[in-house]
Each structure stands twice: as C-alpha cells, then as structure tokens.
Amino acid sequence: MKQYLLRCGAFFDGVHQELKENVDILVEGKLIRAVGEDLPLHEDVEVIDLTDRTVMPGxxxxxxxxxxxxxxxxxxxxxxxxxxxxxxxxxxxxxxxxxxxxxxxxxxxxxxxxxxxxxxxxxxxxxxxxxxxxxxxxxxxxxxxxxxxxxxxxxxxxxxxxxxxxxxxxxxxxxxxxxxxxxxxxxxxxxxxxxxxxxxxxxxxxxxxxxxxxxxxxxxxxxxxxxxxxxxxxxxxxxxxxxxxxxxxxxxxxxxxxxxxxxxxxxxxxxxxxxxxxxxxxxxxxxxxxxxxxxxxxxxxxxxxxxxxxxxxxxxxxxxxxxxxxxxxxxxxxxxxxxxxxxxxxxxxxxxxxxxxxxxxxxxxxxxxxxxxxxxxxxxxxxxxxxxxxxxxxxxxxxIGREDLGVLAPGKTADITAWDSDILEDHSALEGSHCTFVMKEGAIKKST
Ligand SMILES: [Zn+2]
The missing domain is CATH 3.20.20.140 (Metal-dependent hydrolases)
Structure with missing residues (x-):
C-alpha cells in the first residue's frame, strides 16, 4: 500500500488550538498511520517536504x-x-x-x-x-x-x-x-x-x-x-x-x-x-x-x-x-x-x-x-x-457526522492540506491561492 511521509513546517491537528513544529505525518493508503516527531523513514515511503508550509486537516x-x-x-x-x-x-x-x-x-x-x-x-x-x-x-x-x-x-x-x-x-x-x-x-x-x-x-x-x-x-x-x-x-x-x-x-x-x-x-x-x-x-x-x-x-x-x-x-x-x-x-x-x-x-x-x-x-x-x-x-x-x-x-x-475527518491523528482519513500563508496573522490566509497542497483519502490532488 502506498505510503507517504509528510514533513510539516507548522502543524495544526484540527483539535488543539496550537501550532506545533517538527511534526511528521505517515499516511498509508487512505489513512493516517502515525503523527509525531522524527518518524522513522522506511525505504519505500515517499517523502513530501512541507517544512515551509502550515499543514492542517482538509x-x-x-x-x-x-x-x-x-x-x-x-x-x-x-x-x-x-x-x-x-x-x-x-x-x-x-x-x-x-x-x-x-x-x-x-x-x-x-x-x-x-x-x-x-x-x-x-x-x-x-x-x-x-x-x-x-x-x-x-x-x-x-x-x-x-x-x-x-x-x-x-x-x-x-x-x-x-x-x-x-x-x-x-x-x-x-x-x-x-x-x-x-x-x-x-x-x-x-x-x-x-x-x-x-x-x-x-x-x-x-x-x-x-x-x-x-x-x-x-x-x-x-x-x-x-x-x-x-x-x-x-x-x-x-x-x-x-x-x-x-x-x-x-x-x-x-x-x-x-x-x-x-x-x-x-x-x-x-x-x-x-x-x-x-x-x-x-x-x-x-x-x-x-x-x-x-x-x-x-x-x-x-x-x-x-x-x-x-x-x-x-x-x-x-x-x-x-x-x-x-x-x-x-x-x-x-x-x-x-x-x-x-x-x-x-x-x-x-x-x-x-x-x-x-x-x-x-x-x-x-x-x-x-x-x-x-x-x-x-x-x-x-x-x-x-x-x-x-x-x-x-x-x-x-x-456532518464524519468524525474520521477534520483531525490529523492516527486512524483518521488522510485529508490533509498545506498553506503558504500566515494563518495566525493574515485574515485572508485561507483564500484558495494560498493552498499549495491537497491530499484527499491519501491521494495527492494538488501540489504546487
Ligand atoms: Zn443556506
């Protein structure tokens, strides 16, 4: 099953009102398998570098x-x-x-x-x-x-x-x-x-x-x-x-x-x-x-x-x-x-x-x-x-009755986005042009 390791710059999990740093997300198939610091990198895992972005749930x-x-x-x-x-x-x-x-x-x-x-x-x-x-x-x-x-x-x-x-x-x-x-x-x-x-x-x-x-x-x-x-x-x-x-x-x-x-x-x-x-x-x-x-x-x-x-x-x-x-x-x-x-x-x-x-x-x-x-x-x-x-x-x-979504945690569906804007200060941060990466159910839909 396809695996991705997303290396995040800032990380928002969808629940806790804080931005974390140095967080990795391991995606396997449609699901998030692991979230944490310095996750081990296996050979067949594709690494996605999002270290200059803010990563959050879809x-x-x-x-x-x-x-x-x-x-x-x-x-x-x-x-x-x-x-x-x-x-x-x-x-x-x-x-x-x-x-x-x-x-x-x-x-x-x-x-x-x-x-x-x-x-x-x-x-x-x-x-x-x-x-x-x-x-x-x-x-x-x-x-x-x-x-x-x-x-x-x-x-x-x-x-x-x-x-x-x-x-x-x-x-x-x-x-x-x-x-x-x-x-x-x-x-x-x-x-x-x-x-x-x-x-x-x-x-x-x-x-x-x-x-x-x-x-x-x-x-x-x-x-x-x-x-x-x-x-x-x-x-x-x-x-x-x-x-x-x-x-x-x-x-x-x-x-x-x-x-x-x-x-x-x-x-x-x-x-x-x-x-x-x-x-x-x-x-x-x-x-x-x-x-x-x-x-x-x-x-x-x-x-x-x-x-x-x-x-x-x-x-x-x-x-x-x-x-x-x-x-x-x-x-x-x-x-x-x-x-x-x-x-x-x-x-x-x-x-x-x-x-x-x-x-x-x-x-x-x-x-x-x-x-x-x-x-x-x-x-x-x-x-x-x-x-x-x-x-x-x-x-x-x-x-919406889909608690598998909206949270970046192990076992959740891998809907993940990354943004090149300052989400804390810029009120227009979520304007579409700032979204540079979109993963839906573990598949990459946008990457710029
Ligand atoms: Zn209405």
Whole structure:
C-alpha cells in the first residue's frame, strides 16, 4: 500500500488550538498511520517536504448551496436552470473547492427538483473526477410560500406557473405529509434532513421571525428523521423558533442570528450543534457597498459600520450583490436585534462550549469561489485563527457526522492540506491561492 511521509513546517491537528513544529505525518493508503516527531523513514515511503508550509486537516464547509454560482442571479436561476445544469454547476464547484483546500462540503438543502445532488455526490465518491466529497440534504423541507419555496422567486406571481415549479420533494403541509417527505429524503440517500423552520430575510413573502412549521409538523419531522437514524438541521433565526426547536429535540441550528441570551444558554445546555454563517450577516469591512445581498441569503446584511459605508459600489471587489427593497426593509426592521445577537453568537464561539461549525452559505450569501470569506469574517470579528480553524475542521466533522475527518491523528482519513500563508496573522490566509497542497483519502490532488 502506498505510503507517504509528510514533513510539516507548522502543524495544526484540527483539535488543539496550537501550532506545533517538527511534526511528521505517515499516511498509508487512505489513512493516517502515525503523527509525531522524527518518524522513522522506511525505504519505500515517499517523502513530501512541507517544512515551509502550515499543514492542517482538509477543510470542511458545512453550509453550502453549490448548485449555483452567483448570489445576484440565484433567485432567477433557481427556477430557470434545469437539474442537469445544476448538477454541472455543483460538480464544478466541488472541483474548485478541492483545489482551495476544502475536501468536504455539506449541502444544506438544494434547489434541485429531483435528487441530482446525490448523483454528483456518488460520481465524486466513485472518483470520476477530483472534487470535494459531498454530505447532502437534497431538499430543505418547508411550507408552500415559505423560505425555500422557489416557485415564487424571481418575481413569479402566476399560480399556474408556481404550481408547476413547486419542488415535489420539499414542500409539504401537515404532520403526515412531512413524515412522508422525510422518508423520501432518506429513501433516496439523504445524509441528514434540513428544514426551513422560519421565514427568511430575502424570501419576499415572509419574515425571519415567522415560525413556518407548527409543533405537530416539527415533531413529526424530528421523530421520523431520528427513527431513520438521520439528524435534523433547522434554518431558524430568533428565540421563539429556536426555543421551540430545542424543546422538540432538534440536532442543529443554522444561522440563529436573532437569538436572545437565554436561548444561547439553552443551546449550550442542550448540546445542540450550531452553524452561524456569519459572513452573510456582517459582510466584509473592506468591501464597499452593502454586504448581504442577492436573492435568498438566509441571513441579512451588516450591522452599522461593517461594510455599509455608502460608498459607490465596486463590483469587482464584492462577493455580494445589492439587496432588493423587501430584503432591505427586513434588515432595517431587525437592525438593532441583529447587532445584539451578533454579540451573543460571538460569545458562544469564544466560550467554546458548543460544537460550532464554519459554513459559508455559498451561494445564498456569497459567490461560489469565495467561501474563504467566512474564515476572514470570523477573524475580522476578533475570533482567534485557531478557534476559527477548529470550527472548519474537527467541529465541522462532528456536525456532518464524519468524525474520521477534520483531525490529523492516527486512524483518521488522510485529508490533509498545506498553506503558504500566515494563518495566525493574515485574515485572508485561507483564500484558495494560498493552498499549495491537497491530499484527499491519501491521494495527492494538488501540489504546487
Ligand atoms: Zn443556506
């Protein structure tokens, strides 16, 4: 079996918030066999010199929508693109991700009408082309006219067209209906279940504080999913919805950016997993113009002073497009609460008691090549680099249910990356161009 000995410059194992020196990694086949100082070198082992790089686990992005490219056109293409085109988009984005050091992505509800995202996943697993592996919730379950009902997006108000465009596997009403939808997701290969528990900022016909699934529906979804050995991740913003979800035994919260303090405490007590997708909330202070934009970012724009300078737009520098009026009205309505909740979320990250993941919300919140901006965002908000990287590696591995990933230790899957940037000081350190080496399951996918 092929063996590699990786000689590392700086070494981050994905768990401990420290950079070690003089660490070697022995890879055999798909697995890491040994990690330590001055590992013995056998004759048939190929040595890879990474002594001038920072070595860490392959990154995991735990919240993406890879079937599109551009936040600005997402609304429109959600209904005009075919499933075949969406599959090509997703395959392309998974290939691009791998070259940028992201060896695993989790898609949190797609806009496929059918289950094309699982075909992309299977093709990648078969090794048909080099790409990030996929963990998938094929659809985000929700209500007619709710946050993920694309049939009314793009300005479509024609009921005949809406009925035609409604995703048959995603949209339901009533406990029995949602039981059926959960079982269908599992039947066709879902790794987990995603639900749109509340409205959103960009979905024009609802409100982020609106609980869109009632108690019976939520209970039916969670109970059925658990009976099928699947976890449930919920898109939800405020305390009313999150308190209810926690009470009913939800496994994971996405966004949560309108929550109050008592809910954060309850989340810690419950041990729920949490992916806050912060970039689409706060944007980038170096990016002119409004931050969150486009059609369907589930989380809104910047608090005062973060990327809302009012200067003329500079599209070439921006990852996000301007917001439509309905979206902006909600941002204005919730501005104070968003800012307050941001402090609560940051405290949760720094406390380190919760398993919290790094999720970019590509392409709902950011263009498909810009996932590193979530890393930069956490850094810009004052989160230490290594805490941020724990979120992108070992915490995300727990969240996606793949604890063989995200950690450089004996017995783990050999997903390993190396970077030529200063990850401690440079907030843009994980921009794809800085990734110079990628190994996925013990095979070298990039080496420059
Ligand atoms: Zn999302």
């Amino acid at each position: 990154l995991i992005d735990s919240h993406v929508h890879y079937e599109f490219f551009d936040p600005a056109t997402f609304n429109q293409f959600s209904i005009t693109d075919t499933d075949e085109r969406k599959a090509l988009n997703m395959a392309h984005n998974c290939m691009e991700a791998l070259g940028k050091g992201i060896t695993t992505i989790r898609t949190t509800g797609t806009a496929f009408r059918g289950f094309g995202c699982l075909d992309v996943k299977r093709a990648i697993d078969m090794g048909l082309f080099p790409a990030a592996r996929v963990i998938a919730a094929p659809h985000a379950l929700g209500i007619p006219g709710g946050h993920w009902d694309f049939s009314t997006f793009g300005g479509n108000t024609n009921p005949a067209l809406c009925e035609f465009l409604t995703q048959p596997y995603a949209i339901g009403s009533g406990a029995e209906d949602f039981k059926r939808l959960v079982r269908q997701q599992v039947k066709y290969g879902a790794d987990f279940i995603k639900i749109m528990a509340t409205g959103g900022f960009a979905s024009p016909g609802d409100d982020p504080d609106e609980l869109q699934l009632d108690d019976e529906e939520l209970e039916a979804i969670i109970r059925t999913a658990h009976a099928c050995n699947r976890k449930v991740a919920a898109h939800a913003y405020g305390s009313v919805s999150i308190d209810k979800l926690l009470e009913l035994g939800i496994d994971e919260i996405e966004h949560g950016t309108l929550m109050e303090e008592h809910t954060a405490e309850q989340m810690v007590k419950s041990g729920v997993h949490y992916v806050p997708t912060l970039y689409s909330l706060v944007g980038d202070p170096e990016e002119p113009g409004a931050p969150a934009g486009m059609g369907t970012s589930e989380v809104p724009g910047a608090p005062t002073g973060m990327g809302t300078s009012g200067e003329p737009d500079a599209p070439a520098k921006r990852a996000q497009a301007p917001k439509p009026p309905a979206y902006q009205r909600k941002l204005d309505k919730y501005a104070a609460q968003l800012e307050q909740s941001r402090g609560i979320v940051l405290k949760l990250i720094l406390d380190g008691q919760l398993v919290m993941g790094l999720g970019s919300d590509i392409v709902a919140g950011v263009a498909s090549t810009e996932g590193w901006r979530e890393f930069k965002c956490w850094r810009d908000l004052g989160i230490p680099a290594l805490r941020t990287l724990v979120a992108a590696t070992s915490d995300n591995a727990k969240i």
